[in-house]
Amino acid sequence: MHSKLRALPSTEDSGVGFGGATRVVLDEFEYHRYARKNYSEIYPIIERGGQLVVLSTTDRFNIDSGFKELYIAAKAGDNNFYPIFYPYDVLPERSQQWYDNLDLTLADKECRYPRTEAEALETTKTHAFFDKTALEDMKADLLSFPPLRHELSDKYRNLVRIYRLPVVGKKYCLFTDPSDGKEDPHAIMVIDAVTGEQVAESHGKIPAEEVAQIHDDLVRLYNNAFNSYEINATAGGHFDSKIQALKTPNQCHRLKTDGKLDYKQYGWWTGSAIKDKAVRKLEEAIRFRQIILHSKECLDEFIQFMRPEGEAPQKPRGGHDDYVDACGRVLLLREYMVTGGMTIVSFKYG
Incomplete structure (x- = not known):
């Protein structure tokens, strides 16, 4: 045996030339x-x-x-x-x-x-940006809503999770925050347009074109759900091209910073103004129990989302905000849905 134990100080050059350690x-x-x-x-x-x-x-x-x-x-x-x-x-x-x-x-x-x-x-x-009590209440309910076995879950290697199957006559909203499959994961959020309950999601690191195929499959599964997606950066451009090739139905037109829709274009370019509006809408929906989430990964991300003193709400260093983006914008998307008298229902947990 030729093992050696070395103790190093936590100085600036500690670890330099530190070779051979197991x-x-x-x-x-x-x-x-x-x-x-x-x-x-x-x-x-x-x-x-x-x-x-x-x-x-x-x-x-x-x-x-x-x-x-x-x-x-x-x-x-x-x-x-x-x-x-x-x-x-x-x-x-x-x-x-x-x-x-x-x-x-x-x-x-x-x-x-x-x-x-x-x-x-x-x-x-x-400070935690989202209401911790509401999030913990939803986490306590997770065991009651495990993901359902579904052909889309099998097809996409469990990147897709189905929590409630579509019901004939119900309306659904879907928003996707795509990725290129490298640094950040994509997030797709599907909610019941009336109750705000999460019915399905997709999350993981895959190329934008594959994310677009999942988006299209989920839109069609959920009664041609009212849908849109982020077109920012290279991933957004690749995603948009694939969506148009798939002829995904029931897309919302592009949202402008003044809150109006550009009826000549699809996909949302989400700058800081729209992003801020969406995240604050999500905060309000969580605080007033106007949204029900069944994803542990989503809830964990929300719990870590913070508001440093004197700064804008943000993810922690090393964390992600893909769920935050997708969920906030699916709520914003819902406002542009023609529903014929939709009512928002508030639920209290526990």
Whole structure:
């Protein structure tokens, strides 16, 4: 045996020339001043066949840490890490009574002894943008609505999830935030136009042309659902070309920044004004229980979506906002649907 154990300081050049390691443990990585630089030096060595373990409690005063970025990306499946969260009571002696008797403010308790991932990742200078109680109520209901087995789920390798089958005579809305299959996943959201209940979705990293085929299949499945899609960037252009080739029915015309429709074009160019309007409409719909979501991945993304002090609502570094975009804009799309007297119904959970 020729094993060797080395301890390195968390200095700026730590990890430089650090060759031959088969296992590296970065402890309390949240508090490493040069976390990202150290990581960039160490990771290529480990990637060749070693193991990297990153451990830390979290710092509520650090909004943009390397540790939080890695953890959030791991939850989204965007790196090779497996995220594990241990709550304060993983130790048997830490009972609820022990927690209640701590001589700390609630904020300090949540910081030092988090009960949930949400408490661990939240910072003092950020606030959850969406109503947490409403989202947690929907998460508690997830077991009651597992995805249904359907031919589209089989066809697209479970990228498509069906929660409720279409009903004859019902109207549905569908919006797609496409991707190129590389950096970000696509998101397709299908809702009941009257109740706001999510009935289907698609999510994953595939080329834009394949996303367009799924979009078309879901539109046709859900009674020719009223639909549109984002045309931004290269992915949007490829998606748009495929949709027009497929002759997808019942497309909404292009939304302009003044709120009116351009009846000569299809697909939505969503700049900051439309994006902001959509995300605030989604916030209101969640707060007033005007939307029902059945996707765990979607709800997890919403819970992480934040509003830093003095800034616009945004995804955390390392996170995604594909569900946020698709869901906000499907609600905006619904406003342009001719329904003959549609009524929005509000539901209360629990």
